[in-house]
Amino acid sequence: MTTAVSAPLPQRICCIGAGYVGGPTMAVIADRCPAITVTVVDLNAARIAAWNDPDLSRLPVYEPGLDQVVGRCRGRNLFFSTAVEEAIAAADMVFLSVNTPTKTRGLGAGQASDLKWVEASARTVAKAAQGHTIVVEKSTLPVRTAEAVKAILGAGVAGKSFSVLSNPEFLAEGTAIGDLEHPDRVLIGGDDPAAIDVLAAVYAHWVSPERILRTNLWSSELSKLTANAFLAQRISSINGIAAFCEATGADVREVARAIGADSRIGPKFLQAGPGFGGSCFQKDILNLVYLCRHYGLEEVAAYWEQVVRLNTWQQHRIARLVVTRLFGTVTGKRLAILGFAFKADTNDTRESPAIRIARDLLEEGAQLMIVDPKVSERQIGLDLGQPAGEGEGSWRLVASVEAAALGADALLLLTEWEQFAALDWMAIAAVMRQPAWLFDARGRADEAAARAAGLNVWRIGQG
Ligand SMILES: NC(=O)c1ccc[n+]([C@@H]2O[C@H](COP(=O)([O-])OP(=O)(O)OC[C@H]3O[C@@H](n4cnc5c(N)ncnc54)[C@H](O)[C@@H]3O)[C@@H](O)[C@H]2O)c1
Numbered sequence: 001m002t003t004a005v006s007a008p009l010p011q012r013i014c015c016i017g018a019g020y021v022g023g024p025t026m027a028v029i030a031d032r033c034p035a036i037t038v039t040v041v042d043l044n045a046a047r048i049a050a051w052n053d054p055d056l057s058r059l060p061v062y063e064p065g066l067d068q069v070v071g072r073c074r075g076r077n078l079f080f081s082t083a084v085e086e087a088i089a090a091a092d093m094v095f096l097s098v099n100t101p102t103k104t105r106g107l108g109a110g111q112a113s114d115l116k117w118v119e120a121s122a123r124t125v126a127k128a129a130q131g132h133t134i135v136v137e138k139s140t141l142p143v144r145t146a147e148a149v150k151a152i153l154g155a156g157v158a159g160k161s162f163s164v165l166s167n168p169e170f171l172a173e174g175t176a177i178g179d180l181e182h183p184d185r186v187l188i189g190g191d192d193p194a195a196i197d198v199l200a201a202v203y204a205h206w207v208s209p210e211r212i213l214r215t216n217l218w219s220s221e222l223s224k225l226t227a228n229a230f231l232a233q234r235i236s237s238i239n240g241i242a243a244f245c246e247a248t249g250a251d252v253r254e255v256a257r258a259i260g261a262d263s264r265i266g267p268k269f270l271q272a273g274p275g276f277g278g279s280c281f282q283k284d285i286l287n288l289v290y291l292c293r294h295y296g297l298e299e300v301a302a303y304w305e306q307v308v309r310l311n312t313w314q315q316h317r318i319a320r321l322v323v324t325r326l327f328g329t330v331t332g333k334r335l336a337i338l339g340f341a342f343k344a345d346t347n348d349t350r351e352s353p354a355i356r357i358a359r360d361l362l363e364e365g366a367q368l369m370i371v372d373p374k375v376s377e378r379q380i381g382l383d384l385g386q387p388a389g390e391g392e393g394s395w396r397l398v399a400s401v402e403a404a405a406l407g408a409d410a411l412l413l414l415t416e417w418e419q420f421a422a423l424d425w426m427a428i429a430a431v432m433r434q435p436a437w438l439f440d441a442r443g444r445a446d447e448a449a450a451r452a453a454g455l456n457v458w459r460i461g462q463g
């Protein structure tokens, strides 16, 4: 399955989709392969303008280290453009890195992936490409999507030819640059060995050959869904055990340490929390569930579906227990929300557990004072379905934890931003309304200091 590489490099790469994956992935390819000209294209002109912003702190994606990589390559061999067809025509390799969210209507609504952006971009490639083009699926796709991509490309004009590869991306947000520069593995699926060699030669600039895995197309597509399903399953497993710990007097941190020491289980991805968020886990598992049902595998579908159900339950559970501890009502009460991004070190809020928890508390009439170092007020308004405001059932974005705590009955730690780990609990407790609570859904706060400052503390998974 591994590969040694000596194939020619592509000269020009075009990536369709300048999002969280397309932008950082292409920046790292351009950085590591100065001989290749990489153009990232998108229909979203505002996003492309932000990628071209001379002020590198204003790139549309926040990732530690990304500004430096873009700073080194942009204008040299890395370009961002809205001229989609022009960039495709010039390229000998085209990556499809467009969004593949869950369908919201029609057949498979709520579970199947919406492939309209993949289809549209494949059609544009069919129209604009010249000569022979290697088309690389970078988006996460249902197994056997390459069949559809090939059919669309195959219907093009004579004189053009295509090879289709699957090359799913495993980066996690917040650590994208490190993940891209030092990947556990690069996966390339395909049935054209020469095309696989060309793509492998790109990665071979910085990834050792034994980490470049070759499979058939369908194994590659399915490995991506499976990896995410396994990772998310670990989180739902530990979150379920966290609730059990709370009921029985055990402590999930101790349980996680004890089971993680077993080398067959391993210590990673055992951090109990408010449930997994992010644009991928839920969407990819639901897609797996949909496909299993499509192939008549009801028991397999139900098994994976439970991972998502438990995750949703965990988010509602946390909102419910906040209300219960605050004497059964939060109507008109101020609650400080520490963190809105789905994890630390990203400005991404897609499927963030903070959204469901905040919505539940707004429904109960709470006044939420939200603090997050990277998420904008506009984005929170979109996520919560209402603009910032005052009074019962309202929210505001504030600049500091101290400002959020002013007059609040409770703080909810929902994102594990580094700055929330070392707060001045004496100063915070002094401005809160007593009796005051810290609900630490990430298990990251200095619990002893918070208690010493007079706060009641609830920590995830602590019995
Ligand atoms: N976000 C992650 O951490 C991550 C990690 C691994 C894999 N993935 C997968 O990668 C894919 C992209 O994810 P993302 O987070 O970068 O999405 P995104 O929404 O941030 O970016 C997708 C971009 O594609 C553009 N686009 C859509 N159709 C287009 C078209 N026809 N022509 C030109 N541009 C078009 C959109 O305008 C958008 O800017 C998804 O399939 C996702 O599941 C995401």
Ligand SMILES: O=c1ccn([C@@H]2O[C@H](COP(=O)(O)OP(=O)(O)O[C@H]3O[C@H](CO)[C@@H](O)[C@H](O)[C@H]3O)[C@@H](O)[C@H]2O)c(=O)[nH]1
Pocket: 140, 169, 170, 171, 172, 173, 174, 228, 231, 235, 268, 269, 270, 271, 272, 273, 274, 275, 276, 277, 278, 279, 280, 281, 342, 343, 344
């Ligand atoms: O022990 C853990 C680990 C993670 N999380 C949460 O799980 C979610 C996802 O975290 P993470 O996987 O680190 O970030 P993503 O950017 O969503 O990355 C996942 O999804 C990507 C998109 O498919 C894949 O490429 C990555 O390999 C996969 O880790 C976040 O809400 C985390 O807070 C926990 O609650 N406990």
